[in-house]
Amino acid sequence: MVGKKAKLEVPDLVNEEYYQINTEILDSFPKYHPPLNLFFFKEDVSRIAPWFTMGGRLRPDQVEELAQMVKDGLIFVSRVDHAVYVKHISYQLDLVLLDKHLMEGEIADIFMEALTMRVKDFFDQPVKVVFDKLQADVLVLTEYLFSDLFRIKSLLRRMNIEHTLANHAVNTTLVGLALYAQARAEDFQRGQVKRKYYDLIAMGLMLHDLGMSKVPTFILDKNKPLTPDENQKIIQHPKLGFAALAKLDLKYPEVEECVLDHHERMNGTGYPQKKQGKELGLSGKICAVADSFCAMISIRTYASAVSKIQAATSLADDKRYDARLTKLLQALIVTYFKDETDKAPAKS
Numbered sequence: 001m002v003g004k005k006a007k008l009e010v011p012d013l014v015n016e017e018y019y020q021i022n023t024e025i026l027d028s029f030p031k032y033h034p035p036l037n038l039f040f041f042k043e044d045v046s047r048i049a050p051w052f053t054m055g056g057r058l059r060p061d062q063v064e065e066l067a068q069m070v071k072d073g074l075i076f077v078s079r080v081d082h083a084v085y086v087k088h089i090s091y092q093l094d095l096v097l098l099d100k101h102l103m104e105g106e107i108a109d110i111f112m113e114a115l116t117m118r119v120k121d122f123f124d125q126p127v128k129v130v131f132d133k134l135q136a137d138v139l140v141l142t143e144y145l146f147s148d149l150f151r152i153k154s155l156l157r158r159m160n161i162e163h164t165l166a167n168h169a170v171n172t173t174l175v176g177l178a179l180y181a182q183a184r185a186e187d188f189q190r191g192q193v194k195r196k197y198y199d200l201i202a203m204g205l206m207l208h209d210l211g212m213s214k215v216p217t218f219i220l221d222k223n224k225p226l227t228p229d230e231n232q233k234i235i236q237h238p239k240l241g242f243a244a245l246a247k248l249d250l251k252y253p254e255v256e257e258c259v260l261d262h263h264e265r266m267n268g269t270g271y272p273q274k275k276q277g278k279e280l281g282l283s284g285k286i287c288a289v290a291d292s293f294c295a296m297i298s299i300r301t302y303a304s305a306v307s308k309i310q311a312a313t314s315l316a317d318d319k320r321y322d323a324r325l326t327k328l329l330q331a332l333i334v335t336y337f338k339d340e341t342d343k344a345p346a347k348s
Protein backbone atom coordinates (compact mmCIF):
# COMPACT_ATOMS: atom_id res chain seq x y z
CA MET A 1 0.00 0.00 0.00
CA VAL A 2 1.23 3.45 -0.81
CA GLY A 3 0.91 5.98 1.96
CA LYS A 4 -0.12 9.61 1.89
CA LYS A 5 2.31 11.80 0.02
CA ALA A 6 2.88 15.13 -1.63
CA LYS A 7 1.53 15.66 -5.16
CA LEU A 8 3.11 13.26 -7.62
CA GLU A 9 5.52 14.76 -10.14
CA VAL A 10 5.08 12.98 -13.46
CA PRO A 11 7.61 13.63 -16.22
CA ASP A 12 6.14 15.19 -19.39
CA LEU A 13 7.24 12.19 -21.42
CA VAL A 14 4.93 9.98 -19.38
CA ASN A 15 1.96 12.26 -20.00
CA GLU A 16 2.69 12.21 -23.69
CA GLU A 17 2.45 8.44 -23.88
CA TYR A 18 0.01 7.58 -21.11
CA TYR A 19 -3.22 8.81 -19.53
CA GLN A 20 -3.24 9.01 -15.79
CA ILE A 21 -6.52 7.53 -14.56
CA ASN A 22 -8.48 8.74 -11.57
CA THR A 23 -10.84 7.00 -9.18
CA GLU A 24 -13.95 7.85 -11.25
CA ILE A 25 -12.45 6.22 -14.31
CA LEU A 26 -11.33 3.19 -12.33
CA ASP A 27 -14.84 2.84 -10.89
CA SER A 28 -16.25 2.71 -14.39
CA PHE A 29 -14.13 -0.38 -15.20
CA PRO A 30 -15.38 -3.87 -14.37
CA LYS A 31 -13.87 -4.35 -10.89
CA TYR A 32 -11.89 -7.55 -11.53
CA HIS A 33 -11.37 -7.21 -15.28
CA PRO A 34 -9.99 -3.83 -16.31
CA PRO A 35 -10.68 -3.52 -20.05
CA LEU A 36 -7.13 -2.52 -21.00
CA ASN A 37 -3.50 -2.80 -19.89
CA LEU A 38 -2.58 -0.84 -16.78
CA PHE A 39 0.79 0.66 -15.96
CA PHE A 40 2.21 2.06 -12.76
CA PHE A 41 4.64 4.85 -12.21
CA LYS A 42 7.79 3.82 -10.33
CA GLU A 43 8.64 6.97 -8.50
CA ASP A 44 12.14 5.93 -7.42
CA VAL A 45 13.30 5.57 -11.03
CA SER A 46 10.70 7.89 -12.56
CA ARG A 47 9.65 5.23 -15.07
CA ILE A 48 6.43 3.54 -16.15
CA ALA A 49 6.16 -0.24 -15.78
CA PRO A 50 3.39 -2.76 -16.63
CA TRP A 51 1.06 -3.56 -13.74
CA PHE A 52 -1.87 -5.46 -15.27
CA THR A 53 -2.31 -7.17 -18.63
CA MET A 54 -5.70 -7.06 -20.29
CA GLY A 55 -7.53 -10.38 -20.21
CA GLY A 56 -6.29 -11.19 -16.73
CA ARG A 57 -8.26 -11.14 -13.49
CA LEU A 58 -7.47 -9.17 -10.36
CA ARG A 59 -7.51 -10.79 -6.92
CA PRO A 60 -9.53 -8.97 -4.23
CA ASP A 61 -6.30 -7.73 -2.58
CA GLN A 62 -5.11 -6.40 -5.95
CA VAL A 63 -8.41 -4.59 -6.43
CA GLU A 64 -7.74 -2.78 -3.16
CA GLU A 65 -4.13 -2.11 -4.00
CA LEU A 66 -5.13 -0.74 -7.39
CA ALA A 67 -7.71 1.59 -5.85
CA GLN A 68 -5.06 3.06 -3.56
CA MET A 69 -2.51 3.42 -6.35
CA VAL A 70 -5.08 5.21 -8.51
CA LYS A 71 -5.83 7.53 -5.60
CA ASP A 72 -2.12 8.28 -5.35
CA GLY A 73 -1.97 9.08 -9.07
CA LEU A 74 0.31 6.18 -9.89
CA ILE A 75 -1.80 4.27 -12.43
CA PHE A 76 -1.76 4.99 -16.16
CA VAL A 77 -3.17 3.56 -19.37
CA SER A 78 -1.32 3.73 -22.65
CA ARG A 79 -2.36 6.22 -25.30
CA VAL A 80 -1.88 3.31 -27.71
CA ASP A 81 -5.12 1.98 -26.21
CA HIS A 82 -6.88 5.22 -27.06
CA ALA A 83 -9.64 3.41 -29.02
CA VAL A 84 -10.53 1.19 -26.03
CA TYR A 85 -10.29 4.09 -23.65
CA VAL A 86 -12.51 6.28 -25.85
CA LYS A 87 -15.17 3.59 -26.08
CA HIS A 88 -15.03 3.02 -22.37
CA ILE A 89 -15.01 6.59 -21.16
CA SER A 90 -17.84 7.39 -23.59
CA TYR A 91 -20.21 5.42 -21.34
CA GLN A 92 -19.47 7.86 -18.59
CA LEU A 93 -18.97 11.02 -20.53
CA ASP A 94 -18.85 13.39 -17.57
CA LEU A 95 -15.39 11.96 -16.82
CA VAL A 96 -14.13 13.84 -19.86
CA LEU A 97 -14.45 17.08 -17.95
CA LEU A 98 -12.49 15.69 -15.00
CA ASP A 99 -9.56 14.14 -16.83
CA LYS A 100 -7.03 16.93 -17.10
CA HIS A 101 -4.62 14.90 -19.22
CA LEU A 102 -6.88 14.42 -22.21
CA MET A 103 -5.95 16.46 -25.24
CA GLU A 104 -8.53 18.41 -27.23
CA GLY A 105 -8.56 15.95 -30.14
CA GLU A 106 -8.94 13.00 -27.78
CA ILE A 107 -11.84 14.71 -26.04
CA ALA A 108 -13.47 15.34 -29.42
CA ASP A 109 -13.14 11.62 -30.31
CA ILE A 110 -14.81 10.70 -27.04
CA PHE A 111 -17.68 13.15 -27.57
CA MET A 112 -18.32 11.86 -31.09
CA GLU A 113 -18.37 8.25 -29.88
CA ALA A 114 -20.59 8.98 -26.89
CA LEU A 115 -23.13 11.26 -28.55
CA THR A 116 -23.54 9.04 -31.61
CA MET A 117 -24.08 5.98 -29.41
CA ARG A 118 -26.57 7.77 -27.14
CA VAL A 119 -28.65 9.27 -29.93
CA LYS A 120 -28.68 5.97 -31.82
CA ASP A 121 -29.89 4.18 -28.68
CA PHE A 122 -32.59 6.79 -28.29
CA PHE A 123 -33.80 6.63 -31.90
CA ASP A 124 -33.86 2.83 -31.62
CA GLN A 125 -35.84 3.07 -28.40
CA PRO A 126 -37.43 6.52 -28.09
CA VAL A 127 -38.47 6.37 -24.43
CA LYS A 128 -37.74 8.68 -21.49
CA VAL A 129 -35.13 6.55 -19.70
CA VAL A 130 -32.99 6.27 -22.82
CA PHE A 131 -33.57 9.95 -23.54
CA ASP A 132 -32.30 10.93 -20.07
CA LYS A 133 -28.90 9.42 -20.86
CA LEU A 134 -28.75 11.30 -24.17
CA GLN A 135 -29.74 14.54 -22.47
CA ALA A 136 -27.09 14.08 -19.75
CA ASP A 137 -24.41 13.68 -22.42
CA VAL A 138 -25.62 16.65 -24.45
CA LEU A 139 -25.30 18.72 -21.28
CA VAL A 140 -21.70 17.56 -20.84
CA LEU A 141 -21.09 18.74 -24.41
CA THR A 142 -22.66 22.15 -23.81
CA GLU A 143 -20.74 22.57 -20.57
CA TYR A 144 -17.52 21.79 -22.41
CA LEU A 145 -18.27 24.15 -25.30
CA PHE A 146 -19.86 26.98 -23.35
CA SER A 147 -16.62 27.72 -21.54
CA ASP A 148 -14.71 27.94 -24.84
CA LEU A 149 -16.80 28.11 -28.02
CA PHE A 150 -13.74 27.54 -30.25
CA ARG A 151 -13.50 23.99 -28.98
CA ILE A 152 -16.20 23.11 -31.50
CA LYS A 153 -13.60 23.14 -34.26
CA SER A 154 -12.11 19.74 -33.34
CA LEU A 155 -15.61 18.29 -33.14
CA LEU A 156 -16.64 19.69 -36.52
CA ARG A 157 -13.57 18.14 -38.06
CA ARG A 158 -14.73 14.75 -36.85
CA MET A 159 -18.22 14.79 -38.34
CA ASN A 160 -19.08 11.37 -39.70
CA ILE A 161 -20.29 11.76 -43.27
CA GLU A 162 -21.80 8.27 -43.55
CA HIS A 163 -25.53 8.97 -43.50
CA THR A 164 -27.33 7.45 -40.54
CA LEU A 165 -29.97 9.14 -38.40
CA ALA A 166 -27.55 9.18 -35.46
CA ASN A 167 -24.61 10.63 -37.41
CA HIS A 168 -26.92 13.23 -38.93
CA ALA A 169 -28.27 14.24 -35.51
CA VAL A 170 -24.78 14.69 -34.07
CA ASN A 171 -23.50 16.58 -37.13
CA THR A 172 -26.52 18.88 -37.15
CA THR A 173 -26.03 19.60 -33.45
CA LEU A 174 -22.40 20.59 -33.99
CA VAL A 175 -23.00 22.72 -37.07
CA GLY A 176 -26.07 24.32 -35.48
CA LEU A 177 -24.20 25.17 -32.26
CA ALA A 178 -21.32 26.64 -34.24
CA LEU A 179 -23.78 28.73 -36.23
CA TYR A 180 -25.63 29.82 -33.08
CA ALA A 181 -22.33 31.03 -31.61
CA GLN A 182 -21.73 33.09 -34.76
CA ALA A 183 -25.28 34.43 -34.95
CA ARG A 184 -25.11 35.67 -31.36
CA ALA A 185 -21.36 36.37 -31.26
CA GLU A 186 -21.76 39.82 -29.69
CA ASP A 187 -24.13 38.52 -27.04
CA PHE A 188 -21.66 35.76 -26.20
CA GLN A 189 -18.84 38.31 -25.92
CA ARG A 190 -20.92 40.42 -23.54
CA GLY A 191 -21.85 37.34 -21.50
CA GLN A 192 -25.51 37.83 -22.39
CA VAL A 193 -26.28 34.31 -23.57
CA LYS A 194 -27.76 32.15 -20.85
CA ARG A 195 -26.43 28.63 -20.64
CA LYS A 196 -30.03 27.39 -20.51
CA TYR A 197 -30.75 28.65 -24.05
CA TYR A 198 -27.55 27.14 -25.35
CA ASP A 199 -28.59 23.81 -23.79
CA LEU A 200 -32.07 24.01 -25.29
CA ILE A 201 -30.75 24.80 -28.77
CA ALA A 202 -28.41 21.82 -28.48
CA MET A 203 -31.29 19.55 -27.48
CA GLY A 204 -33.48 20.88 -30.29
CA LEU A 205 -30.76 20.31 -32.88
CA MET A 206 -30.03 16.82 -31.61
CA LEU A 207 -33.71 15.88 -31.68
CA HIS A 208 -34.78 17.75 -34.82
CA ASP A 209 -35.49 14.50 -36.69
CA LEU A 210 -37.04 12.77 -33.70
CA GLY A 211 -40.16 12.15 -35.80
CA MET A 212 -38.06 10.07 -38.22
CA SER A 213 -37.81 7.41 -35.54
CA LYS A 214 -41.56 6.86 -36.12
CA VAL A 215 -41.14 6.37 -39.88
CA PRO A 216 -40.67 2.68 -40.91
CA THR A 217 -37.03 1.80 -41.61
CA PHE A 218 -37.80 0.34 -45.05
CA ILE A 219 -38.90 3.82 -46.16
CA LEU A 220 -35.81 5.50 -44.70
CA ASP A 221 -33.48 2.96 -46.32
CA LYS A 222 -35.19 2.91 -49.70
CA ASN A 223 -32.89 3.85 -52.55
CA LYS A 224 -35.66 4.11 -55.16
CA PRO A 225 -38.09 7.02 -55.50
CA LEU A 226 -40.73 6.97 -52.76
CA THR A 227 -44.41 6.38 -53.47
CA PRO A 228 -46.74 9.32 -52.67
CA ASP A 229 -47.87 7.44 -49.55
CA GLU A 230 -44.32 6.90 -48.34
CA ASN A 231 -43.49 10.51 -49.08
CA GLN A 232 -46.47 11.57 -47.00
CA LYS A 233 -45.06 9.61 -44.04
CA ILE A 234 -41.72 11.42 -44.33
CA ILE A 235 -43.40 14.81 -44.62
CA GLN A 236 -45.18 14.14 -41.34
CA HIS A 237 -41.93 13.72 -39.36
CA PRO A 238 -41.70 17.30 -38.01
CA LYS A 239 -45.24 16.97 -36.62
CA LEU A 240 -44.61 13.49 -35.24
CA GLY A 241 -41.45 14.73 -33.52
CA PHE A 242 -43.24 17.77 -32.15
CA ALA A 243 -45.96 15.57 -30.65
CA ALA A 244 -43.31 13.36 -29.02
CA LEU A 245 -41.64 16.28 -27.19
CA ALA A 246 -44.32 16.44 -24.49
CA LYS A 247 -43.38 12.99 -23.23
CA LEU A 248 -39.77 14.13 -22.87
CA ASP A 249 -40.61 17.27 -20.86
CA LEU A 250 -39.17 19.37 -23.67
CA LYS A 251 -41.91 21.88 -24.33
CA TYR A 252 -39.59 24.85 -24.88
CA PRO A 253 -39.85 27.17 -27.92
CA GLU A 254 -36.17 26.65 -28.87
CA VAL A 255 -36.59 22.87 -29.03
CA GLU A 256 -40.05 23.00 -30.62
CA GLU A 257 -38.85 25.31 -33.39
CA CYS A 258 -35.99 23.00 -34.32
CA VAL A 259 -38.24 19.95 -34.46
CA LEU A 260 -41.28 21.49 -36.12
CA ASP A 261 -39.74 24.14 -38.40
CA HIS A 262 -36.49 22.71 -39.75
CA HIS A 263 -38.08 22.02 -43.14
CA GLU A 264 -39.84 25.38 -43.35
CA ARG A 265 -38.31 27.89 -45.76
CA MET A 266 -38.16 31.70 -45.75
CA ASN A 267 -40.40 32.01 -48.85
CA GLY A 268 -43.10 29.69 -47.54
CA THR A 269 -42.19 26.73 -49.77
CA GLY A 270 -41.29 24.40 -46.91
CA TYR A 271 -43.35 22.01 -44.81
CA PRO A 272 -45.34 21.03 -42.78
CA GLN A 273 -47.05 24.40 -42.20
CA LYS A 274 -45.63 26.47 -45.07
CA LYS A 275 -44.55 29.17 -42.62
CA GLN A 276 -42.99 32.38 -43.95
CA GLY A 277 -39.69 33.89 -42.80
CA LYS A 278 -41.21 36.31 -40.29
CA GLU A 279 -43.04 33.45 -38.57
CA LEU A 280 -39.79 31.57 -37.98
CA GLY A 281 -37.58 31.93 -34.91
CA LEU A 282 -33.79 31.91 -34.73
CA SER A 283 -33.47 28.29 -33.61
CA GLY A 284 -35.81 27.03 -36.34
CA LYS A 285 -33.88 28.93 -39.00
CA ILE A 286 -30.51 27.79 -37.67
CA CYS A 287 -31.71 24.20 -37.58
CA ALA A 288 -32.94 24.46 -41.20
CA VAL A 289 -29.52 25.64 -42.39
CA ALA A 290 -27.56 23.13 -40.27
CA ASP A 291 -29.86 20.26 -41.29
CA SER A 292 -29.58 20.97 -45.02
CA PHE A 293 -25.83 21.49 -44.81
CA CYS A 294 -25.34 18.19 -42.99
CA ALA A 295 -27.56 16.34 -45.46
CA MET A 296 -25.57 17.73 -48.40
CA ILE A 297 -22.17 16.73 -47.04
CA SER A 298 -23.22 13.18 -46.18
CA ILE A 299 -23.14 10.10 -48.36
CA ARG A 300 -26.77 9.16 -48.95
CA THR A 301 -28.31 6.37 -50.98
CA TYR A 302 -30.21 8.81 -53.21
CA ALA A 303 -27.67 11.62 -53.66
CA SER A 304 -23.92 11.99 -53.73
CA ALA A 305 -22.12 14.10 -51.17
CA VAL A 306 -20.55 17.46 -51.92
CA SER A 307 -17.60 19.08 -50.15
CA LYS A 308 -18.29 21.23 -47.10
CA ILE A 309 -17.28 24.38 -48.93
CA GLN A 310 -19.50 23.56 -51.92
CA ALA A 311 -22.44 22.84 -49.63
CA ALA A 312 -22.00 26.11 -47.71
CA THR A 313 -21.64 28.06 -50.96
CA SER A 314 -24.77 26.66 -52.51
CA LEU A 315 -26.75 27.37 -49.32
CA ALA A 316 -25.47 30.95 -49.35
CA ASP A 317 -26.91 31.29 -52.87
CA ASP A 318 -30.24 29.74 -51.92
CA LYS A 319 -32.84 32.38 -51.09
CA ARG A 320 -35.06 29.88 -49.29
CA TYR A 321 -32.78 30.12 -46.25
CA ASP A 322 -32.07 33.04 -43.90
CA ALA A 323 -29.42 35.00 -45.81
CA ARG A 324 -27.55 36.22 -42.72
CA LEU A 325 -27.25 32.69 -41.36
CA THR A 326 -26.10 31.10 -44.60
CA LYS A 327 -23.44 33.81 -45.00
CA LEU A 328 -22.24 33.18 -41.45
CA LEU A 329 -22.12 29.45 -42.12
CA GLN A 330 -20.15 29.99 -45.30
CA ALA A 331 -17.59 32.15 -43.48
CA LEU A 332 -17.30 29.61 -40.70
CA ILE A 333 -16.84 26.65 -43.03
CA VAL A 334 -14.29 28.48 -45.15
CA THR A 335 -12.32 29.32 -41.99
CA TYR A 336 -12.45 25.82 -40.53
CA PHE A 337 -12.13 23.77 -43.71
CA LYS A 338 -10.07 25.88 -46.08
CA ASP A 339 -7.68 22.95 -46.56
CA GLU A 340 -10.57 20.84 -47.90
CA THR A 341 -11.43 23.10 -50.86
CA ASP A 342 -12.99 21.14 -53.72
CA LYS A 343 -11.96 17.85 -52.24
CA ALA A 344 -14.47 15.02 -52.00
CA PRO A 345 -15.69 14.81 -48.41
CA ALA A 346 -13.47 12.63 -46.27
CA LYS A 347 -13.15 11.88 -42.60
CA SER A 348 -10.47 13.93 -40.94
Ligand SMILES: [Fe+2]
Pocket residue numbers: 208209237262263291
Ligand atom coordinates in the same frame (compact mmCIF):
# COMPACT_ATOMS: atom_id res chain seq x y z
FE1 LIG B 1 -36.03 16.45 -41.01
Ligand SMILES: [Fe+2]
Pocket residue numbers: 168172208209291
Ligand atom coordinates in the same frame (compact mmCIF):
# COMPACT_ATOMS: atom_id res chain seq x y z
FE1 LIG C 1 -32.51 16.31 -40.53
